[in-house]
Amino acid sequence: MQIEGAEFRELQLQIFRTRMAFRRCMQRTLKKKEAGITFEMLQVLSCLWREQGITQQVLAERTAKDKACLTNLLGNLEKKGYVCRKEGSQDRRSKLVFLTPEGEQFWKDLLPVLDEVYTQVGHIIGLEHIQSMLSGLKNVHDVLESL
Template identity: 30%
Template sequence: METIFTTENLYNLLSGRIPSAFNRALLNQFKANGINLTKEQWSILAVLWKKDGCSQQVLADETYRDKPSITRLIDHLEKEGLAERRPDKKDRRLNLIFLTEQGRSLEEGAMKVVDQTVNSAVRDIDPEVIQLVRDTFIRIYNNLETKK
């Protein structure tokens, strides 16, 4: 395949250089705004803000994490008083994860910071270019997922 990118440049792009920079910026903005969350905690809370009372498996699927990672993150969210496990009334083998009032109260501030960080990251980039990049990354993701 002929490309204007070197293999090293493509690897850096695909392996997380941009996500790492974004995550670092997001963490810095959380701290600057007095929001005591990690990017990982925020990713779990963001799912719960949309689907409160979901299973750990849903959280794992939605955040692309394995079950042990989700378990540790939920343990920490419980310790911080942001979420709680409750037995599923239909299947007592399952725990459902619910936000606490404190966890719910973080949504507006955290999402405002996320929106500001995203807007800062894409400033001065034409929306059509952003759409092209989005579509390209979706195709790359789908190419990798179909190889499994």
């Protein structure tokens, strides 16, 4: 069976639609829980929860944000007291980003709310289907990265 470009374009479009639906779902959850942050801020906090002390450049790449957008997000998160930026020890122009103690506590408080959404969606979709989609998407990623 030959794959036509139209099928791959449809896959790309569906991935984009799914991402947007996920964003809207998370934004509704954040609003309902009066978290006081946006989905984009959540992405930054989530990335920092996994690894702190990374450069703004690395954070921009991992969150798929341009530098200007990330600078704005970090400024807003700093105003809320959730993150801080420090000069890098080897390159003073390079800023390293960290969660503050308040940011760590906020994340710990928010995690059960997010897990509730993931669990609910997981029950509806089913573990086997999720694993299958994950495997397929990893395969697509690897192919695209190799071209």
